[in-house]
Amino acid sequence: MSERKYWLMKSEPYEFSIDDLMSRENQTTYWEGVRNYQARNFMRDQMKVGDGVLFYHSRVNPLVIAGTMNVASEPYPDPSQFDPDSKYFDEKATEEKPRWFLVDVQFTQKFEPPVTRDTLQETPGLEDMMVLRKGARLSIQPVTEQEWNIVHELAGVDPK
Numbered sequence: 001m002s003e004r005k006y007w008l009m010k011s012e013p014y015e016f017s018i019d020d021l022m023s024r025e026n027q028t029t030y031w032e033g034v035r036n037y038q039a040r041n042f043m044r045d046q047m048k049v050g051d052g053v054l055f056y057h058s059r060v061n062p063l064v065i066a067g068t069m070n071v072a073s074e075p076y077p078d079p080s081q082f083d084p085d086s087k088y089f090d091e092k093a094t095e096e097k098p099r100w101f102l103v104d105v106q107f108t109q110k111f112e113p114p115v116t117r118d119t120l121q122e123t124p125g126l127e128d129m130m131v132l133r134k135g136a137r138l139s140i141q142p143v144t145e146q147e148w149n150i151v152h153e154l155a156g157v158d159p160k
Helices: 018-023 037-046 117-122 145-155
Strands: 006-011 028-030 052-057 064-071 104-116 140-143
Touching: 006 064, 006 145, 018 052, 018 064, 018 104, 037 140, 052 104, 052 145, 064 145, 104 117, 104 145, 117 145, 140 145
Parallel strands: 006 052
Antiparallel strands: 006 140, 028 104, 052 064, 064 104
16 A cells, blocks of 8 residues: 555635535535646546545635545546536546546544644744745645644644
8 A cells, every 4th residue: 555645735615615525425525626737637646545635725814724634536537627517617628538637535624723824834844835835826735744744733633
């Protein structure tokens, strides 16, 4: 079995929040709509079932890590790319040659209170965390095991 990896996945909470994930059947959903090739490649090529994910609420004030989830499926083609009525439709994608992939994610825990970006910026050991880098706008980013553990320490919970 390969070593567990860690990720940060961003969502605007008015589109999809950690509370929305908690309310889903089996607290699981597919993570659709990624339309950046580097983020897609992380999902398609590197994510594995059981990987840990920090759920980041973006485009809100304050910006926060709201909790965690786990990768719950192997990557598979994002069906929204084939749906002309979807805002994620891609006319160049075909069933034979899909361009966009997704994974299912499952809720693990909610941080009460959430860990703010300001707290992340002030915490030793997180200086190189990708989400804190100027211009790092990827919706999916790798996280080191050390960063994963520090975030959980800030949240006052055990890493899962």
